[in-house]
Amino acid sequence: MSQSLLKAVGLLDCFHSKSELSLIELVEMSQLPKTTVFRLVLSLEEAGLLVRVKRSSHDVKYRMGLKLLELGNRVSEQLEYRKIALPYMKQLNEKLNELIHMVAIEGNEAVYVEKLDSSKPVRLVIKVGKRSPLYAGSGPKMLLASMDDAVLNNYLEQLEIQAITENTITSKEALLEEIAKIRERGYSVSKAEHFKDTVGFSFPIKNYNGTTLAALGISIPITDYSKDKEEVIIEEIRKTAQHISTLLGYSG
Incomplete structure (x- = not known):
């Protein structure tokens, strides 16, 4: 700097x-x-x-100067969704007893802006403020898939992919295929791409004009994973993300 x-x-x-x-x-x-x-x-x-x-x-x-107030208000507006989302994240956390997290884009990275831990003895621990590349993990990939095509193409042109785990997507072609899948089904799945032995699911949080502000996600130990559990988690997080988006003015 x-x-x-x-x-x-x-x-x-x-x-x-x-x-x-x-x-x-x-x-x-x-x-x-x-x-x-x-x-x-x-x-x-x-x-x-x-x-x-x-x-x-x-x-x-x-x-x-008042310019600082203007800039501060912009930051506050951008993060207002955290206050709105937190009570519903708590409800989801209490219902499922799984790690609930929210990530947002800053530059070319995803940042974990909120999280609620599971009380399970074996669980993933994420700190608020942790950064992640946009190509690894359910939340970051959801944000990536929500980009406008022009912004996405610019990001991909500059991207140098580095494997984080053995499951990390390591080619731009495969990443584009994954983005297409996410856009088609409306949510993102990650199986040990960013954190080993962890499966994650994320849905977008949108505002009144349909802009994706953040991604709401759930991560579970891979030892707890089953197809039935996946269906339950996807349904619960879908309802929660849609409700938060509605409170933010989204009507789609």
Whole structure:
């Protein structure tokens, strides 16, 4: 990451204790050279991330700009579905006693943004914040299959597939076939592609305009797998994902 960007973010962090800071205060708090701070402040001001407050020629301070509020609201809106989904994820977790997880796209990766553990002695453990390639695992593959074709093609052009387990899809041709299957049936299945000895199932969470915001998934130990259990899990997660999507305004 650019050192200048890191330093600029560090300057914004200085405002955690005071709403307005002078250039001298920013120099002291950041421990950066005055010329560096001045240059970064000008850039942040130009971007709308800092605003100059000039009360006199000798009293000039800076405060955080409304652009940050706008960006924060966008992040909040993007993750609002977590709050809406969580009670229904808990119900699903209590009913099935299996790992329930939710993943969303960030860049070219899937990120686990919520999860509820199983109480079984043998179970998969996933931490919120864990990242995964989009080609491995039921949730990530569901997100991949939900991409527009133009975005998907761009992703595939840059993709370098690395096997995570012996079951990971390792060719783009096979991945395209898998995406076609997911789109046709409306959900994704993973059999030990990302986590060994684990089977996963995921459905999309959609908003009012049909955009897939996240993938809701269930993962079980492969030793617990049976065709009958698969049918039960798919039906339960389908109903839950559809209900959450309805609450988010989806009517498809």
